[in-house]
Amino acid sequence: MEADAVKSVDLRKVYHGKEMVEALKGVSIDVNKGELFTLLGPNGAGKTTFLRIISTQLLPSGGDAMVLGHSVVREAEEVREHIAVVPQDVATYNNFTPWEYAYYFARLRGMASSEAKHKAEQALRAVDLCGLRNRTCQTLSGGEKRRAIIASVLSSDADVLMLDEPTSGLDAVARRGVWSALRELVRSGKTILLTTHMMEEAEMVSDRLAIVNKGTVVACGRPDEIKGLVKERFRVVISGDFKQLSSFAEVAKLGDRSIVYLKTQDEAIDLLKATLKMNLRAETSPVTLEDVFVKLVGGLNNHENQ
């Protein structure tokens, strides 16, 4: 990995409507060439706004961002030569085939017909849709439709691909199909900027990620680095009424279940033994990205607050 594919500096966006909304409050992010970088955040965090600014669809209110050295504010045309975008919640044209998506979008990039055909073939192979290339989108499953749209950005041969929640609404199998295609692309040298609110997705596919909340970057780094931002390394999930919860500092209550966060594996095993003695069901595991995310964005229900 080398140099920045995307670099935003103090990027700000204010929407002036009936009420003023500050969607981005000075976001500074560096995305390296050849990595899959994820913006992870709750709904309304500012992820889509960031992606729309970086992809030259929306002007920022302040700050700037560079894509492969070109300013998205002043050099939008140059930026557009290097990027391809899949918007959020995008549907397919029912009468289109995956091959038409891949081929015509390549043609719009200025490719000659023969080159566009070649790129379309490659793109369909990358998303495993060769067998369905001539089926209309209305006959495809949700995951296949999404992969057809992804094929349209792949055939463009753009250096930086931007995908806004590409797997939202897909089942687990379809999601993995998309993830597999994305990781193949990264392996082939593409840079991918992805947004998601799904922790598993962020953890599974990202080389690095930034947690965004209320228009600011809360944390940035590799998934393991992000998980290292909290002191607790293990968690014990207890089902039932565990009386000694108050003796633990970090506890999240989820109805009749409790998640206790602990610093060491020994502490986790001791707690597990204690709960088993009380005939309660419990299990332990390392903390997940979701645990860290919830803590960083301030959503943890500490028992002291209840």
Add this chain to the structure above:
Amino acid sequence: MRISKIVEDTLIIAWIKSYPNFRRNPLLLLVLAMVSAIPLFFMLMFSSGGNVIVHGLIGAMVSTVSFAGVLSGIQDIADDRYVKIREMIVAMPVHPASYALGIALAPLVLSIPTLIFFGAIMAYLGFLTLETFVLLVPALIIVWAAMSTMGFMISTYLWKSSMIMLNNLSNVLGIAFIFIPPVYFSEAQLGSLSWISVIIPTSNVAGLIRSYMGLLPLSIDAIVVRWAVLVMTTIAFIVLTSMKSKWREN
């Protein structure tokens, strides 16, 4: 951006927006033809001979291209809420003019079989000759341009409106511009109010075509004024659209 790239992209976008529908949903062509042909059918049923069929065929041709024009912008706004092709294309090296022209051309491409059908009947009846054909084509193009720019203007100013509102609006516009003014019937029937037909692009063009075919006596001056009004209307819609529309949001 090179002119050749702008033209090529325009054609590709028009193709994307028309050919797959044409190939896989050919009934769409019948629907398009019927929208314009139904008034003609009733005219034949309830009128008594004369040149009614030719007046009706002129109306059907003007109606076909006008619907294509006014629907393109409005339909695109509605469609794009789901397929988001525009969002994808904004982030590509494609000129905004290519996109606008492409989506305006697409329904016109779909209208060509209908126009050929009506034109063939007119030719069979002896009203469409090579000379009138040469005059007819630019007249249909200008009304398509005027109605397309009007559709874009409306969709630009109402881009946040609901789908239901946009669909209703396109139907109301169809009635207001195609079925009420003298498009299917001669403006001579309006008597002293016939001047109204000049200010409405659809009836203006229908009048021009009637004069080319010898169905409406118009002086050269009147023809020039009609063309000037059409061109100015189109330019006014373009200016109003460009004042409001933004390829890139801010």
